[in-house]
Amino acid sequence: MTRPYSDSDRAQAGEMSVGELIGNISDDLSRLFRQEVELAKAEVKQEATKAGKAAGMLGGAGFAAYLAVVLLSFALVFALANVMDAGWAALIVAVIWAVIGAVLYTVGRKQLATVDPMPRRTVDTIKEDAQWLKNPTG
Incomplete structure (x- = not known):
């Protein structure tokens, strides 16, 4: 040593x-x-x-x-266009995507509301350190 x-x-x-x-x-x-x-x-x-x-x-x-x-999505439109008018097929696919988008928006918004940008534990630790520095014996 x-x-x-x-x-x-x-x-x-x-x-x-x-x-x-x-x-x-x-x-x-x-x-x-x-x-x-x-x-x-x-x-x-x-x-x-x-x-x-x-x-x-x-x-x-x-x-x-x-x-x-x-x-x-284009493939689905073309597939649906075989059994109905192409305009209706495109509208159906667009509505499906609108519903998916609305669901994702709602779920994402709920999750975002739970986010806390303040690092609470770190702030508490810093406060404890500052208190200790003011009074290291007690």
Whole structure:
């Protein structure tokens, strides 16, 4: 096991004043905080890159699904046009899609109403930390 400080460091620390020691601790904490922030930035950037690639692929999949739905809708119109007028067939397919759209809108709106944009647990934790910093002993 290696020691973090050599004997000369300890001897020098014995000669340092309390103010210098506190200053050194403050500098070390500041440097540590900056390094942690840089590490967090690097991690977030790496994850954002992965998320961007995944979002691009999902976007492509969504576009392909959209094209499939459009072409299947045309196929349904043409199939119905074999047994009725083409205008009525197109109207029937449009009404089906209107109903699907209304259902999706209603379900999505209900789910959106349950979304809480405030990170409540994080806010509570920050409040607790602030309270502790004001009164660390009690």
